[in-house]
Each structure stands twice: as C-alpha cells, then as structure tokens.
Amino acid sequence: MEIQAVTSPAFRKYGRVVEGIDFTGLMKAMEATPTPDGVVYEPSIPELEALDVFAALRDSAYGGLPIQIGYCNGDNHTLNAVEYHRSSEINVACTDMILLIGMQQDIDPDSFEYDTAKMEAFLVPAGTAVEVYATTLHYAPISSGGKFRVVVVLPKGTNEPLTFTPAKEGEDALLFAQNKWLIAHPESGLDKDGAFIGLTGENITI
Numbered sequence: 001m002e003i004q005a006v007t008s009p010a011f012r013k014y015g016r017v018v019e020g021i022d023f024t025g026l027m028k029a030m031e032a033t034p035t036p037d038g039v040v041y042e043p044s045i046p047e048l049e050a051l052d053v054f055a056a057l058r059d060s061a062y063g064g065l066p067i068q069i070g071y072c073n074g075d076n077h078t079l080n081a082v083e084y085h086r087s088s089e090i091n092v093a094c095t096d097m098i099l100l101i102g103m104q105q106d107i108d109p110d111s112f113e114y115d116t117a118k119m120e121a122f123l124v125p126a127g128t129a130v131e132v133y134a135t136t137l138h139y140a141p142i143s144s145g146g147k148f149r150v151v152v153v154l155p156k157g158t159n160e161p162l163t164f165t166p167a168k169e170g171e172d173a174l175l176f177a178q179n180k181w182l183i184a185h186p187e188s189g190l191d192k193d194g195a196f197i198g199l200t201g202e203n204i205t206i
Contacts, residue, residue, distance in 0.1 A: 080188035092151035116201035
C-alpha cells in the first residue's frame, strides 16, 4: 500500500491540516503519557484539558461546542476495524504516525459492509495536526518507525459507554459507544464486545 503525504491533494476529501493553533504546550504535556506495547485510548484527560489550547480548540475548531481532549498511544501495525462519528475528530501527532482512512460513502447501504481495499494510507509527521472529517472512516493510528503518541480531540462524551441499548438493525447495529459507529473485521475479536462484523477484505498490516 502506498503511504501518501497528508499534505497531498488526495487527503482533501478526508480532512485537512489544522493551522493557526499553537500545540507546543499540548505536545510537551503528552510526553508524560504512556506508550504501551499495544494501544491505549483515553477519551478525556483533565491535565490536557486544563491547558490554554483547550479554549482555542473548543472555540475555533468546534464553534464553542463542549469538547474533550484525550490521547491514543502505543504500537500498532494492523487495522482490524473502522469507525466514524457524527463530528470531525482532530488528531495532533506527537510522533510520526500513519492514518489508514476511507469514506463512509463507500459502506454498502444495505449490508453495512465495508471493503478494506478502498482504504488509503497517509503519513502524519510529528507536530502536525489534522482534522478528520465526520464522513471519514478511521481507527487507531499505525506506527511509523516506533511507538506513537497522538492527541485525540472530539465533542464531549464521544466514545464513552452508551446509556441505552441500540436496535440491532440498520445503522443502529453499528452503534458501539456514544457518537461511535464501528465496523469490525471477523478476525478482530471485537464480536465478543458486541461489535458489528462487516469489515471485508484483508486485515491491513503495515
């Protein structure tokens, strides 16, 4: 699979590079966060949300909506699920990382299956922030030359446990957490957690 530059025109349908916000303090604070051998995701970290950049992200990037700042860290080389939200997600790469992404519009409207052959890979260099649009399928970043650290900014409550039981038909069957629709590969093991199994094609490994 070709790994493209996040600054290339090919990325424009998936998102944009975020400019005009100073992420220096946020990246410095991320140095204290763990980088396990697997992948860890924390949706909301008070120490990160106490930084001055919180207000800039809330007001400029999300138009005043309540937000949360967390992180996704670790070592990952395989994509075995895709997710999407009803909102953009901002990622601040504290190390080089690779995003494997696709388009929600390519999900089969009847079966809700998605073929991984339609995904593309983009290298996000350390220090780069990107907005990943709501219609962009994504999951945990892929490592690029070592373990990764990435800030994850989303509307408050996203990825927290559901407070209701969704229907098991149509798109509702994909609802895995608050503001999180997920399609998993049969080999992911996520079926034991109630995930919808509809990711077809190969598990992408980089």
